Amino acid sequence: MIVYIDMDDVLCNFTEAFNQALALNPAIRFPQSQYRFFTALAPKEGAIEAVSALLASDRYDPYILTAPSVKNPLCYTEKRVWVGDHLGMEMVERLIICRNKSLLKGDYLIDDNVTGRRQEAFEGQLLHFGSAEYPDWRAVRDYLSV
Ligand SMILES: [Mg+2]
Structure with a gap:
């Protein structure tokens, strides 16, 4: 089964870094436009281990x-x-950068947003990361039994 995993606020802690940058410089309009903003993001708790488990599983094909x-x-x-720094080349080869997430065919999409990038039109099942049902990686892994 093909599993798509979002990056910002699913694999890496975008919001925390965004708010820290705003606190340092309240006048900045787009903290995420600063050089090295994305490379410096911290992984979300359990994210690296979850990707490793999905890769190791013979049931899942994670991207x-x-x-x-x-x-x-x-x-x-x-x-x-x-992705290279935190997850290695195997996941670099599985990195898809796309504004319209409904274009990709697959079974699951793990995303903290249910709209905005056409997540609502994804043909598989959307696992809403950070929701009451899937608050963290532990809950997602329990659901996927991985
Ligand atoms: Mg996100």
């Missing part, structure tokens, strides 16, 4: 499916660097 911050051209490269 990363992330929408770019289009106003920051560096974000495309920085997302690739982050």
Whole structure:
């Protein structure tokens, strides 16, 4: 089964870094447009282990499916660097950067947003990361039995 995994606030802690950057410089309008913003993001708790478990499972075929911050051209490269640094080349080869998540065929999409990047039109099952049902990686792994 093909599983797509979102990056921001699913694999990496986007919101925490966003709020920290705003606290340091309240005048900044787009903290995510700063050089090295994406490479410096911290992994979410349990995310690295969950990807490893999905890769090791013979039932799942995991891919990363992330929408770019289009106003920051560096974000495309920085997302690739982050995946290489934290997850390795096997996941770099499984990195998909796409603004319309409904275009990809698969069984599951793990995403903290249910709309905005056409998540609602994804043909498989959307696991709403951070919701009451799937609050964290432990809950997602329990559901997928991995
Ligand atoms: Mg996200």
